[in-house]
Amino acid sequence: MAQTEKYVLNMGPQHPSTHGVLQVQVELDGEKIVGAKPVMGYLHRGIEKLMESRTYAQCVPYTDRLDYVSAMNNNLGFCMAVEKLAAIEVPERAEYIRVICAELNRIASHHVFIGSLTNDLGSATGMIYAFRDREKILDLFNIICGARMTAHYIRIGGVAADAQEEFLRGAQEFIDYVPAMLDEYDRIFTGNEIFQARMQGTSIITRETALKHGMSGPNIRASGVDYDIRKIDKYGAYGKFDFEIPVGKQGDNWDRYIVRLKEIQQSANIIQQALDNMPEGPVMAKVPKVLRPPKGDAYHRVENTRGELGFYIVSDGSTKPYRVHIRRPSFVNLQALDGMCQGMLLADAVTAFATIDPLMGEVDC
Amino acid sequence: MGTYFEKENLDLLKAQFDTAEYDPEQAEPAIYIGKNQLLDMMKVLRENPTYSFDRMANLTAVDYKEYFEMVYSLYSRRFDKWVTVKVKLEHDNPEVESMTQIWEGTNFEERETYDLMGITFLHHPDLRRILMPDNYEAHPLRKDFVPLEPRIEGGVLTWHKQKSMS
Amino acid sequence: MHSGIIYSAAQGLREVLMSLVGIPIIVDIIMTIICASILLVIMATSALVFTLGERKICAFIQVRIGPNRVGPGGLLQSVADMLKLMDKEDIVPKGIDKWLWVLSPILLLVPSALIYAFFPFDDGVILADVNVGLFLLIAITSQTVLPFLMGGYASNSKYSLIGGMRTVAQMLGYEVPMVFALMGIVMLTGSLKMSAIVEAQSNVWFIVLQPLAFLIYIVTALVESNRPPFNLVEGESEIIAGPFTEYTGMRWALFFLAEFSNLMCIGILTTTLFLGGWHGPDFLPGFCWFWIKTFICVLFYQWVGWTFPRLRIDTMLSFGWKVLLPVALINVLLTGVGIYIYNIM
Numbered sequence: 001m002a003q004t005e006k007y008v009l010n011m012g013p014q015h016p017s018t019h020g021v022l023q024v025q026v027e028l029d030g031e032k033i034v035g036a037k038p039v040m041g042y043l044h045r046g047i048e049k050l051m052e053s054r055t056y057a058q059c060v061p062y063t064d065r066l067d068y069v070s071a072m073n074n075n076l077g078f079c080m081a082v083e084k085l086a087a088i089e090v091p092e093r094a095e096y097i098r099v100i101c102a103e104l105n106r107i108a109s110h111h112v113f114i115g116s117l118t119n120d121l122g123s124a125t126g127m128i129y130a131f132r133d134r135e136k137i138l139d140l141f142n143i144i145c146g147a148r149m150t151a152h153y154i155r156i157g158g159v160a161a162d163a164q165e166e167f168l169r170g171a172q173e174f175i176d177y178v179p180a181m182l183d184e185y186d187r188i189f190t191g192n193e194i195f196q197a198r199m200q201g202t203s204i205i206t207r208e209t210a211l212k213h214g215m216s217g218p219n220i221r222a223s224g225v226d227y228d229i230r231k232i233d234k235y236g237a238y239g240k241f242d243f244e245i246p247v248g249k250q251g252d253n254w255d256r257y258i259v260r261l262k263e264i265q266q267s268a269n270i271i272q273q274a275l276d277n278m279p280e281g282p283v284m285a286k287v288p289k290v291l292r293p294p295k296g297d298a299y300h301r302v303e304n305t306r307g308e309l310g311f312y313i314v315s316d317g318s319t320k321p322y323r324v325h326i327r328r329p330s331f332v333n334l335q336a337l338d339g340m341c342q343g344m345l346l347a348d349a350v351t352a353f354a355t356i357d358p359l360m361g362e363v364d365c
Numbered sequence: 366m367g368t369y370f371e372k373e374n375l376d377l378l379k380a381q382f383d384t385a386e387y388d389p390e391q392a393e394p395a396i397y398i399g400k401n402q403l404l405d406m407m408k409v410l411r412e413n414p415t416y417s418f419d420r421m422a423n424l425t426a427v428d429y430k431e432y433f434e435m436v437y438s439l440y441s442r443r444f445d446k447w448v449t450v451k452v453k454l455e456h457d458n459p460e461v462e463s464m465t466q467i468w469e470g471t472n473f474e475e476r477e478t479y480d481l482m483g484i485t486f487l488h489h490p491d492l493r494r495i496l497m498p499d500n501y502e503a504h505p506l507r508k509d510f511v512p513l514e515p516r517i518e519g520g521v522l523t524w525h526k527q528k529s530m531s
Numbered sequence: 532m533h534s535g536i537i538y539s540a541a542q543g544l545r546e547v548l549m550s551l552v553g554i555p556i557i558v559d560i561i562m563t564i565i566c567a568s569i570l571l572v573i574m575a576t577s578a579l580v581f582t583l584g585e586r587k588i589c590a591f592i593q594v595r596i597g598p599n600r601v602g603p604g605g606l607l608q609s610v611a612d613m614l615k616l617m618d619k620e621d622i623v624p625k626g627i628d629k630w631l632w633v634l635s636p637i638l639l640l641v642p643s644a645l646i647y648a649f650f651p652f653d654d655g656v657i658l659a660d661v662n663v664g665l666f667l668l669i670a671i672t673s674q675t676v677l678p679f680l681m682g683g684y685a686s687n688s689k690y691s692l693i694g695g696m697r698t699v700a701q702m703l704g705y706e707v708p709m710v711f712a713l714m715g716i717v718m719l720t721g722s723l724k725m726s727a728i729v730e731a732q733s734n735v736w737f738i739v740l741q742p743l744a745f746l747i748y749i750v751t752a753l754v755e756s757n758r759p760p761f762n763l764v765e766g767e768s769e770i771i772a773g774p775f776t777e778y779t780g781m782r783w784a785l786f787f788l789a790e791f792s793n794l795m796c797i798g799i800l801t802t803t804l805f806l807g808g809w810h811g812p813d814f815l816p817g818f819c820w821f822w823i824k825t826f827i828c829v830l831f832y833q834w835v836g837w838t839f840p841r842l843r844i845d846t847m848l849s850f851g852w853k854v855l856l857p858v859a860l861i862n863v864l865l866t867g868v869g870i871y872i873y874n875i876m
Contacts, residue, residue: 331477
C-alpha cells in the first residue's frame with residue numbers, strides 16, 4: 001500500500017479565482033479536500049471605526065465600499081437604519097426609486113456571480129456575456145447618479161435626486177430585455193452538460209447546516225429555507241409588490257445558481273411593478289442639515305444580494321454615530337465553506353467559492 | 366420588521382433569572398442580563414417553544430469607556446419576533462460565555478468581536494484574530510485605541526506602540 | 532510519380548543543387564536542412580498567426596472586439612506580445628530543481644516540432660515518410676507528458692506538481708483510446724505510413740468509414756493538446772497555470788509556443804487521418820486543400836474550447852476509461868468485421 005500524506009495548499013490571496021483577496025488554506029489528500037480554512041483580513045479597512053469619526057451623511061459613501069458590486073443595497077441598509085434611529089419618514093416616490101435601484105443592483109450583482117462562476121468553471125465566455133449585460137445596468141446607474149459602482153445615490157431621508165425620464169425608460173428597456181437575456185444564459189451555460197455535471201450534487205449545504213451557520217440570502221434559500229427579508233420585513237416599498245421567493249431543493253451548487261437565476265427574474269418582476277405604479281412627489285424627506293438622532297440604538301436589516309445585511313447603530317445624541325456594527329452576510333456565510341469543501345475535489349473548491357459568492361469588501365469590511 | 370418581544374414574556378424571563386432586567390418605559394426594551402446567567406437565558410430563549418429564537422441575527426459589542434456592552438439581536442423565524450439581549454462587561458479583562466455553544470454560526474462574529482474589541486469568549490472553539498494580523502496587539506474598535514506603528518524586523522512585519530502622541 | 536507544385540519545386544531545387552554540388556549525399560543534407568528550416572518557420576509563424584487568430588475568434592465568440600490597437604486591425608498584436616515576452620524579467624524561483632526546470636520548456640518544444648516531419652503537406656511532400664509513421668507520431672506526441680511532469684516537479688510549487696500529476700493521469704487515460712481509435716484507420720489502410728494513409732483516402736475520406744474513430748479522436752486530441760474543455764493541466768481557476776505557474780518571460784513563451792504548435796498538430800492530424808489530407812478537387816493545389824482543412828479543424832477546436840466549461844478530473848478520467856476505451860475497442864471489432872465482409876464480397 002502506497003503511503004500518502006496530506007498537504008496544505010494555500011489558495012490566495014493572489015489566486016485567479018478566490019474572488020478578491022480571500023485566502024483559503026485547503027488541506028488536500030491527493031486531489032480530495034479534507035478541509036478548507038478561510039483566512040480573511042486582507043481588505044480590512046476598519047470601516048466601522050472610520051464611521052465613528054464621520055457624520056451620518058458622511059458614512060453613506062463608506063457603505064458603497066462594503067459590498068461594492070451591490071452598493072445601492074448597502075446604501076439602503078445604512079440609510080434605513082439611520083432613518084429608524086432618527087424617525088425620518090421617507091417620501092413614497094423615493095421608496096419606489098430605492099426599490100428600483102436596489103433590485104437593478106441585485107441583478108447586476110447576480111451577473112457578477114454568474115460571470116465569476118462560469119469563469120471559475122473554466123469558461124471565460126460565460127463571464128463576458130454576464131458582464132456585457134451588467135454593463136447595461138451600470139450605464140443606468142451612471143445616468144441616475146453619475147457613478148457606476150459606488151453609487152452613493154440613496155441618502156438619508158430619500159434619494160439624492162429624482163429619477164430622470166431617461167433612467168426610467170432605460171430601466172424599462174432593460175426589464176424588457178431580461179427574458180431574452182435569461183434565455184441566452186440558458187442556451188450558453190445552464191443547459192450545458194459539463195456545466196450541470198460540475199454543479200449538480202456538489203458542495204451540498206443541507207437545510208440544517210445552513211440554519212446552524214446562520215446563513216442568509218440566496219445561499220440559505222438554495223438549501224430550501226424560505227427566508228427572504230424583503231418578504232418577511234416588507235421594508236421600504238417591498239410590501240406593495242407581489243413577488244416570489246425562489247427556493248432550492250437540496251442546496252448544492254446547482255441550486256445556488258438556479259436560485260440566483262430565478263431571483264433575477266423576480267427582481268425584474270419587482271422593478272416592473274415599481275415602474276408601473278411609480279407615484280409622483282418629492283424624493284427627499286425634510287432631514288436637518290446636521291442630523292442628530294436621539295440617544296439610543298437601532299438594528300435594521302435589509303436583504304442584500306448576498307443575504308441579511310444588518311446595521312447596528314448606537315447614537316449618543318451627537319452628529320456622529322457612537323458605534324456602527326455591520327452584520328455582513330458574506331462574512332457569516334463563509335463559515336459554511338469548510339463543510340462545503342470536505343470530501344470534494346480541488347476543482348469543486350473553486351466552484352464552492354464561487355457559489356457561496358463572498359465579496360471580500362464586505363467580508364473584511 | 367417583525368414585532369418586538371412582548372413585555373409579559375420579558376416579565377416571565379425576569380422572574381426566571383434574577384439578574385435580568387429591562388426598562389418598561391421603552392417601546393422595544395432590551396433585556397439586560399448578568400453575564401453568569403447569559404448562557405442559561407439564551408438557551409431558554411432558543412429552546413423554549415413559545416420563544417424559539419432560532420436565529421442570532423446580530424452579535425456585537427460596544428465600548429462605553431467605563432464598561433463594554435455585548436449586544437445580541439435575536440430573531441425568531443417562527444413567530445417573526447425580535448429581542449435584544451445586552452450584557453455589561455467590566456472594562457478590564459472582559460469575558461463572556463461564547464454563543465457558539467447555542468448558535469454555531471456566531472463563530473466568525475465572535476472572533477471578529479474578540480479581534481476588534483478585545484472581548485474574550487469562553488468555550489469558543491477557535492478564538493483567534495480574524496481580520497487583524499496575528500501579531501497585532503491592540504483592539505481597534507476600542508475607544509482608547511491608538512494605531513500601532515508597523516515596522517519590519519528581520520523580514521517580519523511587527524507592530525509597535527507609537528512613541529509620541531502629543 | 533508525384534504531382535503537385537511543392538513537389539515539383541523541391542525537385543527543381545534538387546536538380547539545381549545537384550548541378551552545383553554534384554555529390555548526392557551533400558545535396559540530400561542541404562535539402563533536409565532547407566526543409567527543416569521551412570518547417571520551423573511555418574511553426575513559428577503559425578504560432579504568431581494562431582495567437583492572433585485565436586484571440587480574434589475568441590473575441591468574436593465572446594461578443595468582444597479583440598486586439599485592435601497594434602498595427603492595422605490589431606494584426607501586429609502577436610508580434611508585440613512576442614517582443615513583450617522577450618523583454619520580461621526572467622524570474623527563477625527559489626528551491627527549484629534547476630536542471631529539470633530549465634530543460635522542461637525546451638524539451639516540450641522538441642516533440643511538438645519533431646512531429647512536423649511526419650506530416651504529408653502535399654502529394655509527396657513529407658519530410659520523413661517512414662514505414663511506421665503513425666506509430667512514431669503517437670510515440671512522439673506522448674512524450675509531451677514528460678516535460679510537463681518535469682516542470683511540475685521541478686518548480687517546487689504545489690500547483691505545478693498537481694498540474695504535472697494531472698498530465699500523467701489524463702495522458703494515460705486518453706492515449707489508449709486514441710491509439711485504438713487510430714487502429715481502425717491502420718486496419719483499413721494496411722499500413723502505418725502517413726503517405727499511404729492519405730493515399731487510401733483518395734476516393735472516400737476516413738471520416739465516412741470511421742465515424743466512431745473520428746469522434747473518439749476529436750475528444751482525445753483535445754485532451755492531448757490540453758485544450759478546453761480538457762485543459763485540466765493548466766486549469767487556471769484551480770491550479771493557476773499548472774506546470775508553468777512558476778515560469779516567466781521567454782520560458783513561459785516556449786510553453787505557449789508548444790501549446791499552439793500542438794493545436795496545429797491536432798488540426799493537421801485530423802485533416803490527414805480523417806479528412807483526406809491534401810486530397811480535394813483539382814481547381815486548387817493539394818497543399819491549399821491541406822491548409823484549408825487544417826484551419827477549419829483548428830477553428831473547430833477553438834470553437835469547442837471557447838464554448839465549454841472545464842471538466843472535472845474524475846469525470847474526465849472515468850469518461851476516458853469507461854466510455855472511450857470500450858467504444859474504441861468496439862470500433863476495432865466493427866472495422867475488422869467490415870473488412871472481412873468487404874473482402875468476401
